[in-house]
Amino acid sequence: MTINQDDAVRPARAAEPRQPREPREPRESHARSWKGPGGGFLVKLLLMMLVNAIGLAAILTAYRAQSWVILGVMVVLLLVADWIYFSKRAVPMKYLYPGLIFLAVFQVFTLFYTGYVAFTNYGTGHLGSQQQAVDAAMIQNEQRVEDSPSYPLAVVRDGDELGFAITDADGVVSVGTLDTPLEEVGGVVVNEGGTPVEVPGWEVVPRADLFSDADLQAQVTSLRVPVSDDADDGSIRTREGSTGTVYLSTLEWDAAAETLTDTATGVTYSPDGRGSFVSPDGDRLAAGWYVGVGFENFQRAFTDSAYAGPLLQVALWTFAFAGLSVLTAFGLGLLFALIYNDERLRGRKIIRTVFILPYAFPAFMSALLWRGMLNSEFGVINDWFFLGANIGWLSDPLLAKIAVLWVNLWLSYPYWLLVTTGALQALPGDVAEAARIDGAGRWRQFRSITLPLLMVSTAPLAIASFAFNFNNFTIIFMLTGGGPTFPGASVPLGSTDILISAIYQISGVAGGRADYGLASALSIVVFIVIGVVSALAFRQTRKLEEI
Amino acid sequence: MTSPSSTVPASAASATPTAPRRGMSDDERRAGRRRRWWKEVGWKYPLAAIIVFYAAFPLVYALSAALSSRGSLAGSSSLFSDLSTVNFEALSGTMYWTWVVNTLVVCGASAIGAVAMGGAAAYAFSRFRFRGRRASLTSLLIIQMFPQTVAFVAVFLLLIALGEVVPELGVNSKLALICVYLGGALGANTFLMYGYFNTIPIEIDEAARIDGASHAQVFWRLIIPLVVPILAVVGLLAFISAFGDFILARIVLTSEDNWTLAVGMYQWVSNQLTSRWGLFAAGSMIAALPVLALFLSLQRYIVGGLSAGSVKG
Numbered sequence: 108m109t110i111n112q113d114d115a116v117r118p119a120r121a122a123e124p125r126q127p128r129e130p131r132e133p134r135e136s137h138a139r140s141w142k143g144p145g146g147g148f149l150v151k152l153l154l155m156m157l158v159n160a161i162g163l164a165a166i167l168t169a170y171r172a173q174s175w176v177i178l179g180v181m182v183v184l185l186l187v188a189d190w191i192y193f194s195k196r197a198v199p200m201k202y203l204y205p206g207l208i209f210l211a212v213f214q215v216f217t218l219f220y221t222g223y224v225a226f227t228n229y230g231t232g233h234l235g236s237q238q239q240a241v242d243a244a245m246i247q248n249e250q251r252v253e254d255s256p257s258y259p260l261a262v263v264r265d266g267d268e269l270g271f272a273i274t275d276a277d278g279v280v281s282v283g284t285l286d287t288p289l290e291e292v293g294g295v296v297v298n299e300g301g302t303p304v305e306v307p308g309w310e311v312v313p314r315a316d317l318f319s320d321a322d323l324q325a326q327v328t329s330l331r332v333p334v335s336d337d338a339d340d341g342s343i344r345t346r347e348g349s350t351g352t353v354y355l356s357t358l359e360w361d362a363a364a365e366t367l368t369d370t371a372t373g374v375t376y377s378p379d380g381r382g383s384f385v386s387p388d389g390d391r392l393a394a395g396w397y398v399g400v401g402f403e404n405f406q407r408a409f410t411d412s413a414y415a416g417p418l419l420q421v422a423l424w425t426f427a428f429a430g431l432s433v434l435t436a437f438g439l440g441l442l443f444a445l446i447y448n449d450e451r452l453r454g455r456k457i458i459r460t461v462f463i464l465p466y467a468f469p470a471f472m473s474a475l476l477w478r479g480m481l482n483s484e485f486g487v488i489n490d491w492f493f494l495g496a497n498i499g500w501l502s503d504p505l506l507a508k509i510a511v512l513w514v515n516l517w518l519s520y521p522y523w524l525l526v527t528t529g530a531l532q533a534l535p536g537d538v539a540e541a542a543r544i545d546g547a548g549r550w551r552q553f554r555s556i557t558l559p560l561l562m563v564s565t566a567p568l569a570i571a572s573f574a575f576n577f578n579n580f581t582i583i584f585m586l587t588g589g590g591p592t593f594p595g596a597s598v599p600l601g602s603t604d605i606l607i608s609a610i611y612q613i614s615g616v617a618g619g620r621a622d623y624g625l626a627s628a629l630s631i632v633v634f635i636v637i638g639v640v641s642a643l644a645f646r647q648t649r650k651l652e653e654i
Numbered sequence: 655m656t657s658p659s660s661t662v663p664a665s666a667a668s669a670t671p672t673a674p675r676r677g678m679s680d681d682e683r684r685a686g687r688r689r690r691w692w693k694e695v696g697w698k699y700p701l702a703a704i705i706v707f708y709a710a711f712p713l714v715y716a717l718s719a720a721l722s723s724r725g726s727l728a729g730s731s732s733l734f735s736d737l738s739t740v741n742f743e744a745l746s747g748t749m750y751w752t753w754v755v756n757t758l759v760v761c762g763a764s765a766i767g768a769v770a771m772g773g774a775a776a777y778a779f780s781r782f783r784f785r786g787r788r789a790s791l792t793s794l795l796i797i798q799m800f801p802q803t804v805a806f807v808a809v810f811l812l813l814i815a816l817g818e819v820v821p822e823l824g825v826n827s828k829l830a831l832i833c834v835y836l837g838g839a840l841g842a843n844t845f846l847m848y849g850y851f852n853t854i855p856i857e858i859d860e861a862a863r864i865d866g867a868s869h870a871q872v873f874w875r876l877i878i879p880l881v882v883p884i885l886a887v888v889g890l891l892a893f894i895s896a897f898g899d900f901i902l903a904r905i906v907l908t909s910e911d912n913w914t915l916a917v918g919m920y921q922w923v924s925n926q927l928t929s930r931w932g933l934f935a936a937g938s939m940i941a942a943l944p945v946l947a948l949f950l951s952l953q954r955y956i957v958g959g960l961s962a963g964s965v966k967g
Contacts, residue, residue, distance in 0.1 A: 201869075206840040210794075212833075213838070471898055476938065485726075485730070611901065617905065633804050
């Protein structure tokens, strides 16, 4: 965004009456003045020092981690920040910049990244880049080298992090952990066998602990400490916790030909174009990387026999759930508003306060509360209203849908009660009076006068509420978890799953098989629906014209 | 509340004037009035009782379960059969209070951040005319329609990547979750605040500027004190929305001592619904009461904020 300096420093709609001024020294901006009132400049200087310190530290770690994209973004962000806050020109940006950074990184970027992931096969078996896949494959195929030297080894610990300290043939001691390769350390005390007994910065784990603690033992025997950053150099492992030996991968990476060759069997694995290494026999290595797959994820969602059927049901239910939720809550809220917006009633305030109690109760707790109340065995609903019958409110597909709608109605009718009460009170009284004089009955008045006038102010809210319920993950996940699951389906979806909870199940972010590609593709579908709904809302409110 | 009072409210009588008929005794007239009162107003009281029951009984039931000495769902149907604080005491044997602190930290920080960044942005949009202003407002309006929660997969992957560089911004960090919430702050709140900022007369700024005030002084000394009501509303809405968020908190915070209430209490109930019912009820009472009190006392402002665009429930 380029900023017109002349406009920028001038307040809005300033008519700028150029008053005759005495000639004087050009005043220095407050932003650079040391003696500005209140020491604002000093505060700014301190804040910017802090920002720069944190930024530089982050840039250094990004450099060490070799994340060039993050490094580049951070450098740009920091330079722009410094320019904005020490320049006289970018006044509006001084106020917008912090918010814009968060917006750009955590919302705009994630939206576009969703779009990118939707066209890849990112997920279990296809994580990270090709280089990461190669490293992972080599690590998985590491074996002890036949005549490898063994080094005296001590297990060291720093908090929860375990590492190895080894002494090589020259008596040099190096320490490394799972994530950091071996690095030489000084000031180590070794015993006569060459085993390190005191390592600065680390606590040496006594041998006795290893024997007594089976958990620790398992951790130590599965720990691999890379010899260097290069996976080709192999790693140090130990079987008993006192000597370390070098393990090397049986796979050999040929960067030019992009093939992995197993030196033990002579089999060559080459990329198959879909992010996996495959041997001529069709054997696939577990580690893969992600590649673009075009519209395959979308195609899978609509045509794959495992997904298409359940997803269609889920999509239909999502529309039904969102639509019915708005309709029922709006209807009930409006009905209550019409009945209790009556000046002749006493205690209206108290009545209304109790009416909106469900809305003030946090939604996720309400959903969990109802989950218990609707329990078929011990639930209070069955106990009180159905003579203790074991009705499976949350386990029968149809009843579960009714239960979800019922609970959502309980949660959200107060919102509409509040909104419609406000809208009713704002309605002009003369129109209704004219209709009454013309002989319109109550129903006629409501249908032809009140409702149309009410819709003007509440329709945009109804559309927003539809969009909200379309993604109302909390109530579905808390109340039914999407269940009961579709009988016979191979995907973990159920009758009350809506699209967002289906995406959650498929994505595998909470464990299980991950399929980020398909999940993102479905997110895109949701975005399209929301986009269309919002476009409708725009036409209703014409908000854009008000800007 | 349900027993009809014998006196007819004056407004009811005057609203429907009746010509006195001949041969009608006082008693008959009174009976006629009462009938009409019942038809017009009286029936609303018994109906209100039913609705009050509908609205409040789950909450009363939860209160009863919290105060019961029994900790399980079984047998919780008889209300207030015994009163004890066993469940409340048992909370200290769990991670509950850790989660409360986590929730307060995360929600408080995101509320403060949302107010600060939203307020600053609204000031810029309302008080400065700069190139790209209209386009920024329009794109903000469009971006805010696409909720972050739907892009949670990308949020998750982004945090994994960030965590490799800055562990404080990676998965399982509260700071990362706060940042994610702040990412949605500008879109959700700027318009609400922008509208309010526009109602503050520009002449106030102009007068201050002629007196030599800088833009920062106008912002901190003049505008902020005048917009405190909207700051409070936005802060409260941001707090409540962070409090109620489950999906982002769940994927970001992986270890139990980092969980917020939503994640932790879900875990209680989803694993062992029946045996931890008392704990859940007691925990939800403690957590909900402040929210309930805050909400009911600030009802008026919140409703204004709600109808201005943001929706809960």
